[in-house]
Structures are given as structure tokens and as C-alpha cells.
Amino acid sequence: MRALLAAAIVAVVASLLTGCGKSTPQQAKQTTASGEASPAAVPPPAAPLTDAQKKTALASLPAAFQVADIDNGQAKFAICKSCHTAVQGGGAMVGPNLYGVFGRKAGTSPGFAYSDGLRNFGIVWDAASLDKWITNPHAVVPGTKMTYIGMSDAKDRTDLIAYLKVATSPAPA
Numbered sequence: 001m002r003a004l005l006a007a008a009i010v011a012v013v014a015s016l017l018t019g020c021g022k023s024t025p026q027q028a029k030q031t032t033a034s035g036e037a038s039p040a041a042v043p044p045p046a047a048p049l050t051d052a053q054k055k056t057a058l059a060s061l062p063a064a065f066q067v068a069d070i071d072n073g074q075a076k077f078a079i080c081k082s083c084h085t086a087v088q089g090g091g092a093m094v095g096p097n098l099y100g101v102f103g104r105k106a107g108t109s110p111g112f113a114y115s116d117g118l119r120n121f122g123i124v125w126d127a128a129s130l131d132k133w134i135t136n137p138h139a140v141v142p143g144t145k146m147t148y149i150g151m152s153d154a155k156d157r158t159d160l161i162a163y164l165k166v167a168t169s170p171a172p173a
Helices: 002-018 051-059 070-080 127-135 154-167
Strands: 029-031 037-039
Touching: 051 154, 070 154, 127 154
Parallel strands: none
Antiparallel strands: 029 037
16 A cells, blocks of 8 residues: 555656656757757856856845855755756756846746746846745745745845855856
């Protein structure tokens, strides 16, 4: 009986993860001029920011974020990684790719089907709006599809947002 229950749970989870209609860059297809499907072009991963570039990225945030613990933020991002990618060219998963999230209008990441509430939210992501969102997404946008319940610890949110700024910012040209 336990084996049957475990198999059913595995099947449901696999179905939820694969049946959400999202595609990874490896699965994405484009149509050629002749109408044939071909793998979509995926940009190469961005080079990691140098220490100076990280410092510059953090300097664009409010003061509290400039002294955040990036390592703790990266550890807290482990929770987010179950649903989000954060690399250039990364595909949507259960949630959208977060690369370039700062300065992007909410509900507009390519390749992700957002809830109406988030598409119509009308804000541009910055440290303050991300802080409110990460605290309790359902209080910010009732009816959001995001299942995450929120992060109550303000220090952890500050560290996570600072990490996201560094991890999801393109290197200056």
C-alpha cells in the first residue's frame, strides 16, 4: 500500500512539473522559414560579475542592501531555485526566469504565463517591490499563481535581494 501511495505521489509531482506548459531552453522550438521546427537560439551564459562589478551593482540598491550578506542570500535562494532559474537564457520553470528582474515590469518575463493579477500589477521590480513581494506574494497580488508563502525575516530578504541583484544583473558592456 505504501509503495502504491509513493508511486502515486511521484506521478502527481512529475505531472505537475512537466505539465505546466513551460519549456526549458533545450525544449524551446522556433520555426524556420521553411516551416520546420528547429531548436531555439539560447544566448550563452553571462560571465560572472567581477568583484568591482558586484560592488557597482550593489551600489545601485538602497543602503541596507549594499552591506548585505551575499552568501546568506545565495543560501536563501536555494528555496527559489525549485521554481526559478536566474541565469541569462535560462528557461521558465514553474516560475519565470529571474535574470534581469531588476528594472523589468512585473508579469513580462518572456516564456512564462503569468496570472492576470501579476500581469496587471503595473510595477517595475526594484529592491522595495521585491522586498514586499518576497515577504508575502499573496498579500501583494491576491490570486497570484505563486505558491510560495513568503519570507518573514527582514535580514534574510535583504540578503536574498542583494544576491539577486548580483546574480541576475548583466555585466556592463
